[in-house]
Amino acid sequence: MAGTGTQRKSDTRQRIQDIALDLFVEQGYEKTSLREIAERLEVTKAALYYHFKTKESILVSLFADRVEPLDELIAWAREQPRTLEVKQEFLRRYTEQLKASSRLFRFMQENQAELRDLRVGETFKSRVDDTMELLLAPDPSLADRVRCTAALISLHAGMFALKDVEGDPEEKYDALLEVSFELLAAAHEGRGPAA
Template sequence: MGKAGDPVAGRRTDTRERIRAVAMELFSEQGYDNTSLREIAERLGITKAALYYHFKTKEDIVADLSDEVRAGVGEILGWAAAQPPGKETGHEILARYGAVMHDVGLDIVRFMAENRPAFRKLEIGTALRYQFVEVAAAMTGPDADPLAVFHARQALLAISWSVTMTNDLELTDQQRRDAALAIARDIFDRV
């Protein structure tokens, strides 16, 4: 990789972002299984060799998207490990989870919603599900009542789905974030 300030390194990052964005468009339009790397390259106006430089497979593109989410959730879990379980910690986890999902989680959640069979086949789905369970456990503690864990998971789902299932509503990103967090806290607080 190039050094900071290196214009070539910046172009590589821009190209990766463009590839990811176009791949997500195509996966959304025609499905993951019906999209080829050739089609992604053609839509971008680049050669397959240029695409291969960044991503060897479609799975690599999806994995790259999930890596950002997993890293963000990993940071939440690291922070939570040093906190006592309880309502205050749960609220902070929800806020941090909301930030991750609204900042970098949109594409992977959209992919999961629109390409369920492919998501189930890909290894990344297992890793994301495992982290999701771990976040809920961090909110409730190791010996929590199953109903409390259920509420924690439902609160996390309220945030996760808000990034993709409400795009047809005339809401700003901030309104969507604030409403999702308020609903998630309400769900979590019911136990």
């Protein structure tokens, strides 16, 4: 019986996160209230408050649940040699994480100003910094730093930029990954793009 109660609490928590994320994406973080989340859930604000005291606590839980696999990926990459193949595998797996949490990353893209002032913004910036460290070669040139940054940004911003372009989402991710690989290869070898 205890497991059933725990499962229900977990299901409720997940449902709250999903509804809140839907509202955050639809109307923005600042414009979404706990009351609106409760109304969409068809529960009282007090019932919502039992699980989450603030909007930020919902957002923190979303990041904790959905960014944890990214932490595991970063830990994996730190244990690997810094070869181009490992960096490419890292970006391939990173892209899978982006796909799995596409709504969260879309929200982040559209609410950058608000996130900058929240704890989760700092947390995510730290993950991006860790990721950049893994992609860079030792003592990279400024141009190679730009290439690695562009490789990562193309994955993050690319799906948003391509959302209105006709095509299969998987083909879009493949195209973004191809461009990221090209930039990463040029940075890894310490040279500009091939002529």
